[in-house]
Amino acid sequence: MHFTPEHEMFRSTLRDFVENEIDPNADAWERQRMFPAHELFPKLAKLGVFGLEYDPELGGMGADHSYTVIYGEEMGRCAAGGVGMACSVQSDMATPALARFGSTELKQKFLSPAIRGEMVAAIAVTEPDAGSDVAGLRTRAVRDGDEWVINGTKLYITNGVQGDWLCLLARTSDEGGYRGMSQIIVPTSTPGLGVSRKLEKLGQWSSDTAELSLVDVRVPLSNTIGEIGRGFQQQMSQFQNERLIASYMATGRMVLAIEKTAHYLRDREVFGRPLIDNQYLQFRLAELVADVDLLKHYNYACADAVMDDRNALEITKMATIAKLKAGRLARDVADTCIQFHGGVGYMEETWTSRYFRDSRLLSIGGGADEVMLRIIAGLEGWGKL
Ligand SMILES: Cc1cc2nc3c(=O)[nH]c(=O)nc-3n(C[C@H](O)[C@H](O)[C@H](O)COP(=O)(O)OP(=O)(O)OC[C@H]3O[C@@H](n4cnc5c(N)ncnc54)[C@H](O)[C@@H]3O)c2cc1C
Known part of the structure; x- marks a missing residue:
């Protein structure tokens, strides 16, 4: 995966949007148990995110999958996981089959307004x-x-x-x-x-x-x-998009969570010295940095496989592995972040408690961990697919 200055510009535009248009509202939207999709989506759509890989004739960007990786990593950084997830439903879970298999009329009627953020899918x-x-x-x-x-x-x-x-x-x-x-x-x-x-x-x-x-x-x-x-088969293909975006988003969020935790450990003094001076804490975070980096580069390998149009079974296996590992690692990262913050980490006012709750979903939604294992075992030829 090679990122060009255009990719980095896209990343920085998205990061600004998340920090300025989403994060300041996150607490209120969490309290209200719903964010206003019909207000947010048209604004976000102007960045092209709901049609990154879709046909420009329908309003899409006609970009390759590398832009989806950046979109996922940046949306994963939202201060409320629910907003990123809802956006990814629109971009990568409810619309890929329509874009891939739908008739032109159906795409004009439902996909184009979704790309513009006017319809929520x-x-x-x-x-x-x-x-x-x-x-x-x-x-x-x-x-x-x-x-x-x-x-x-x-x-x-x-x-x-x-x-x-x-x-x-x-x-x-x-x-x-x-x-x-x-x-x-x-x-x-x-x-x-x-x-x-x-x-x-x-x-x-x-x-x-x-x-x-x-x-x-x-x-x-x-x-x-x-x-x-052919709905089941088409949905199985759509699940690959879902599992990949979930892994990209989780990775973006984990990088941020580790950075924020390291920052806290530098500021917090316990036993007369900053917490970060404890080698145990450094090593535990370093271990997570290593695991997240492995996942990030596995995600990039998945994206390369998609862009190279490799065979469907290979992509299925890679997307399944990415989703499985992302779900498990996110739980580990969220648990460690809360632990290293101590009591304040358990408080609702600290980001760690929301992250701890939000991250639990990934091992269940879009196919539970055990279903991912079943698919991998099936593809290895050990069990039924
Ligand atoms: C917040 C949230 C949002 C969601 N959004 C959507 C959505 O937008 N659209 C949608 O269609 N669905 C959505 N889902 C549903 C989600 O995909 C399912 O919950 C998930 O696939 C698991 O299905 P289930 O809940 O019926 O669990 P079950 O199928 O009842 O499984 C329960 C548990 O059994 C275990 N298990 C299952 N099968 C096996 C097996 N073969 N071997 C060993 N263990 C196994 C797993 O641990 C699993 O978690 C959402 C779920 C949640 C919680």
Whole structure:
């Protein structure tokens, strides 16, 4: 991965935006349990972040994946993890399949406004009885003339309260297993679709999370993304974007958290000398610096694989490893930061407590650690994929 002065300019523009437009509002948005996506997204969209790799004819930047790495690392630095996560849902979790497989009309209607930040997108896969096992989902779309009639429940949907459309995965035939599912764009204003619960969470407070109910929701058949019946496969491909951006963001956040903790240790005197003078603390942080650096460069290797258009299984394995390691390392970093701050680290007024809560999600969302291990074992040929 080689970063040019253009990359560095993009990085510095994003860093300014995060520090000046997001971070000063983070505490209020956390208290309100929601950030105003319809206010923030159009401003952020002006930096091109919701269409970095998308077609310029649709409003995208037509850039390569290296810019997505920088975007992820910088958004990871947001003082409230929920804002970065919600943005990444818009850019890398709910829209890649539409950009890759959608018809031109569908992209003009839903992708272009999302790129401009005028529409907020959500990805609706998980259900009460189907999370890790996506093939177990029960939401059903039945064909009626040139419409789908959709019934079901979706759970833990990020941006589900304030979103304008869902990239929804539903069963569209009785084939069972990995077959017979389709991805369908469902505008949230469609009659029959409602937020049954706005969910309270351990962390990521500024991002809204919803349980959604769909009762006889009618959308045109032409809202199907790509091929009818190929939804599961298309979603698996979309998951690679999700897992990569999650790892890029986590890495950006870890670098910042270690820097801030080292700074605190320099300022805080205990037993008559700065805490940083304790070799144990230095070494523990140094160990984390080494681990984060390894992950950062693994992320860059993943990005190179994407840009080289290497085969799908190789990219799947790399994205899975990155997400697994990022989730585990983020927990270690967050725990160490809180520990080295002592009592003040446990206080809500200190950034460490929010980071500790927020970082816990990465080992669960977008596929739990154990699901990542299952995929890696399957790709090694030891178990079922
Ligand atoms: C804050 C938040 C935001 C989210 N946002 C979205 C969203 O926007 N859209 C969306 O569709 N989903 C979203 N999710 C859902 C998330 O992807 C799922 O929670 C996750 O995939 C796990 O599914 P589950 O909760 O049903 O856990 P389950 O499938 O019930 O699994 C429970 C646990 O069992 C273990 N496990 C599972 N399978 C195996 C196995 N094969 N072997 C060994 N152990 C296993 C893991 O430890 C796992 O955590 C979100 C979740 C959270 C918490």
